[in-house]
Amino acid sequence: MKSVEWTDAQGYNHRALIRDGDPPAVAHAGHGISADPPDVNRIDWEQVKRDLHNLLLAHRLTTFDDVNTSAAPLGAVLIKALKAQVIGLYKQA
Numbered sequence: 001m002k003s004v005e006w007t008d009a010q011g012y013n014h015r016a017l018i019r020d021g022d023p024p025a026v027a028h029a030g031h032g033i034s035a036d037p038p039d040v041n042r043i044d045w046e047q048v049k050r051d052l053h054n055l056l057l058a059h060r061l062t063t064f065d066d067v068n069t070s071a072a073p074l075g076a077v078l079i080k081a082l083k084a085q086v087i088g089l090y091k092q093a
Helices: 045-058 064-069 074-092
Strands: 002-007 013-018
Touching (some): 045 074
C-alpha cells in the first residue's frame, strides 16, 4: 500500500491509501482507503460560537485591550471552544 495526497476542486487536501501498483488517479476517483480526518462540516458551529462567546466573557476578554493584557491567552480560549467538537468527530469515526 502507498499513500497518495491530492487537492480537490474546493481546495481541500486529501490522503488515501492505494495498492502499490495503482496509479494516483485511483485515489482521486474515490477508490482506495481514505486517510482523511473526520468531516469538519459535521461540527456543531452554533455550539462552538456559543461556547466561544461564553468563554470570552468568562475570561473577561471583551475588548482589544483585554486580549492584549489578559493572563488568559486568547489561543487557549479558542482551542477550548472548538476542541470538544473535534474530539467528538474522531470518536464518531
